[in-house]
């Protein structure tokens with residue numbers, strides 16, 4: 429379906445492999461999206477394969493199995509904190525808005541990993557200014573994304589952007605700069621590991637992120653890692669509440685695998701097959717990244733799901749539609 433003058437939205441399952449597979453082809457490129465920081469590259473939007481690869485090689489150290497084990501203390505700290513808080517409310521017979529509490533937890537955790545300090549939402553039992561700002565900015569970024577799709581009008585549309593939007597993005601960037609600056613100043617040898625412990629300790633990698641790139645990477649990681657994870661968990665809880673039989677099967681799996689809470693960790697939860705299936709199915713039904721991931725067809729054109737797509741055509745594969753449309 430044509431969704432813009434030069435964009436086709438495709439939901440055929442075969443299109444996924446044709447466009448996203450990096451094993452058979454690297455023909456489709458990401459399209460650069462505005463990041464709010466002219467001239468500053470960030471992994472999520474870099475079009476150029478080589479530059480993308482360099483950024484990725486720097487960050488990938490923070491996501492290896494060894495690194496994830498190293499960061500486990502921070503993960504457990506925040507998830508245990510959530511459970512303690514929920515117990516307190518439950519014992520008092522009070523209800524909570526679980527979506528918000530999942531947000532508090534994932535923002536505190538990813539903040540801790542990307543900035544080296546938690547946002548303190550769980551402590552406050554509420555959103556803190558940075559987090560509120562990030563959530564708000566997410567909606568507003570839609571304005572910039574849409575403006576960028578209409579390139580002849582982009583400059584005019586950008587002038588029409590509400591002042592509140594620009595101010596919020598500037599505040600967000602200033603807060604991120606402050607936090608990353610403080611974290612980088614502490615260096616690689618933090619006692620409890622976070623993303624920067626691994627990024628800053630690489631000796632063999634001659635490519636280094638600039639200060640601006642580190643800031644933008646950290647603040648993008650916060651948004652990319654927290655809202656997505658909170659939405660996935662919120663979706664899973666919602667569907668499990670609608671399906672008591674599945675809920676009890678999941679409880680059985682967890683309760684028969686562990687005798688105490690202390691036995692629950694990154695490695696041991698990896699063996700819970702039903703839990704894994706519930707999370708995967710929740711992501712299908714309640715897609716945390718519902719919008720299209722845009723890719724551009726190579727100059728010479730390419731086949732997608734049996735159709736020839738001319739070079740330069742943009743293809744957003746929209747998860748929400750892709751995973752829910754029976755074909």
Ligand code: HEM
Nearest residue numbers: 471472484538649650652653654656657660716717721722
């Ligand atoms: C359930 C949770 C998550 C979902 C659904 C999710 C979804 C996605 C999607 C759809 C992309 C691809 C974007 C594109 O190609 O245009 C992506 C990329 C990425 N995500 Fe996540 N994400 C989740 C959690 C996280 C977490 C916790 C982090 C780290 C804190 C993270 C970091 C990244 C990074 C660094 C990329 C860019 C990879 C690259 O370009 O090479 N994500 N994520």
